[in-house]
Amino acid sequence: GTAQIGVTGLAVMGRNLARNFARNGFTVAVHNRTAAKTRALVEEFGEEGTFVAAESPEDFVAALERPRRLVIMVKAGEATDAVIQEFAPLLEKGDVIIDGGNAHFEDTRRRERELRERGIHFVGVGISGGEEGALHGPSIMPGGSAESYESLGPLLERIAAKAPDGTPCVTHVGPDGAGHFVKMVHNGIEYADMQLIAEAYHLLRTVAGYSPEKIAETFRDWNTGRLDSYLIEITAEVLAHVDAATGKPFVDVVEDEAEQKGTGRWTVQIALDLGVPVSGIAEAVFARSLSGHAELREAARSLTGPAANPLGEKEAAAFAAQVEQALYASKIVSYTQGFHQVQAGSQNYDWDVDPGAVAAIWRAGCIIRAAFLDRIRAAYDAQPELPSLLSDKRFGDEIGAAQDDWRAVIVAAARQGVPVPGFSAALAYYDALRAERLPAALTQGQRDFFGAHTYRRTDREGSFHTLWGGDRSEVSTG
Numbered sequence: 001g002t003a004q005i006g007v008t009g010l011a012v013m014g015r016n017l018a019r020n021f022a023r024n025g026f027t028v029a030v031h032n033r034t035a036a037k038t039r040a041l042v043e044e045f046g047e048e049g050t051f052v053a054a055e056s057p058e059d060f061v062a063a064l065e066r067p068r069r070l071v072i073m074v075k076a077g078e079a080t081d082a083v084i085q086e087f088a089p090l091l092e093k094g095d096v097i098i099d100g101g102n103a104h105f106e107d108t109r110r111r112e113r114e115l116r117e118r119g120i121h122f123v124g125v126g127i128s129g130g131e132e133g134a135l136h137g138p139s140i141m142p143g144g145s146a147e148s149y150e151s152l153g154p155l156l157e158r159i160a161a162k163a164p165d166g167t168p169c170v171t172h173v174g175p176d177g178a179g180h181f182v183k184m185v186h187n188g189i190e191y192a193d194m195q196l197i198a199e200a201y202h203l204l205r206t207v208a209g210y211s212p213e214k215i216a217e218t219f220r221d222w223n224t225g226r227l228d229s230y231l232i233e234i235t236a237e238v239l240a241h242v243d244a245a246t247g248k249p250f251v252d253v254v255e256d257e258a259e260q261k262g263t264g265r266w267t268v269q270i271a272l273d274l275g276v277p278v279s280g281i282a283e284a285v286f287a288r289s290l291s292g293h294a295e296l297r298e299a300a301r302s303l304t305g306p307a308a309n310p311l312g313e314k315e316a317a318a319f320a321a322q323v324e325q326a327l328y329a330s331k332i333v334s335y336t337q338g339f340h341q342v343q344a345g346s347q348n349y350d351w352d353v354d355p356g357a358v359a360a361i362w363r364a365g366c367i368i369r370a371a372f373l374d375r376i377r378a379a380y381d382a383q384p385e386l387p388s389l390l391s392d393k394r395f396g397d398e399i400g401a402a403q404d405d406w407r408a409v410i411v412a413a414a415r416q417g418v419p420v421p422g423f424s425a426a427l428a429y430y431d432a433l434r435a436e437r438l439p440a441a442l443t444q445g446q447r448d449f450f451g452a453h454t455y456r457r458t459d460r461e462g463s464f465h466t467l468w469g470g471d472r473s474e475v476s477t478g
């Protein structure tokens with residue numbers, strides 16, 4: 001075969017990815033279960049590059065140069081397993097199967113293990129950027145063996161998004177499921193970012209009394225500063241959009257029940273297992289699920305809240321500036337939590353993920369792309385063993401400077417009855433981390449009282465139990 005790469009699964013993502021490879025000069029074998037899609041791709045976009053259309057799995061495999069590189073872009077889950085079962089018997093030792101779908105990293109670990117036994121490299125690749133990204137340059141997060149990356153890396157570097165400094169947004173994240181894990185955390189952070197932006201909007205609308213158009217303007221302004229990001233940019237677009245049918249702001253005619261596909265939920269489920277406090281991401285997932293409980297919300301609508309008390313024009317502008325501080329500070333906390341999860345996953349699964357390299361490949365192509373990520377990269381580059389992003393001097397100083405406004409915004413939200421679970425959870429995390437003493441000592445006392453769970457002391461090594469039901473003397477338990 002002559003094709004350097006093959007793509008099977010030609011729905012929106014696979015088709016655009018195949019075109020991206022072809023536009024970058026690679027010969028691309030294309031295949032889809034329903035062959036009509038393969039023919040349609042070549043008919044419509046054939047002149048963009050060199051495609052080899054394959055009708056059968058056998059033709060597809062035969063079209064690939066060796067070692068073969070074969071990208072699967074089908075629906076995540078059973079379809080991926082079915083396609084692997086179909087193609088693996090046709091492959092040889094040293095060939096590489098790439099799964100670019102949104103697989104759960106545990107599935108990727110299992111598939112990698114099974115295929116490794118047969119001498120086939122299996123590379124789970126997180127791809128972010130939606131259909132536009134797939135075509136023009138996504139952020140790419142490959143796992144799998146280092147050896148497979150040697151053969152695959154140069155191709156991925158060509159099709160990946162380029163950061164402002166020209167670096168391709170792709171790196172070998174780590175072995176087996178590391179790429180899909182990091183993609184999962186990316187999506188968790190995306191949920192948190194979106195929730196924080198939504199809270200800022202809600203406050204500006206309710207407390208500052210701004211119109212959606214005025215809020216769009218405010219976001220456009222923020223987008224020229226430290227909050228510069230794709231999500232702030234598109235938020236301004238959505239808020240400025242007017243519904244053609246009614247002439248109302250678009251945001252006022254959309255049903256206020258947020259949906260989700262599951263990667264945010266996975267992030268939180270895994271965080272619970274790993275013991276990582278990703279409270280901001282969790283609040284974002286819960287906020288979406290709360291919004292969807294229409295009946296609960298209907299039944300609660302008559303509950304008492306505070307009297308509405310919107311600010312005057314001058315106060316509103318000052319408040320908007322405080323909201324920017326609260327949003328930025330909360331964003332630092334979300335990323336702190338997300339990177340903690342990346343590092344916890346890396347440790348737990350022995351992946352040796354470089355957090356600075358992860359920040360670097362999120363600078364362009366993906367949904368959370370932002371100027372901010374360059375600074376996270378710089379923080380980890382300067383100090384690879386940074387215990388937490390909050391311990392970076394620059395982020396620490398910034399959050400310290402923002403904290404008064406951050407607190408004021410949360411107070412105003414509570415006074416006016418605006419839910420800000422993201423802002424509040426972020427502040428609680430910040431205050432808890434920096435606390436000299438936490439009431440966890442009391443929690444330990446309670447656990448020892450009812451369950452003899454023992455505790456450690458501040459002044460001596462070992463573990464201890466107090467005879468709560470007896471004379472309350474202390475015994476050493478080890």
Ligand code: NBP
Nearest residue numbers: 009010011012013033034073074075076079082101102130
């Ligand atoms: P879909 O997730 O909608 O999957 C459709 C493709 O899967 C079609 O090519 C279909 O073939 C194929 N397929 C199915 Br369904 N079952 C199959 C089976 N048993 N055997 C062989 N092929 C099968 O496509 P997509 O939206 O392009 O997404 C592809 C992957 O990329 C997914 O895992 C998705 O989660 C991930 N992803 C999507 C985005 C995004 O923005 N959409 C972003 C990042 C990642 P057919 O034509 O014969 O039905």
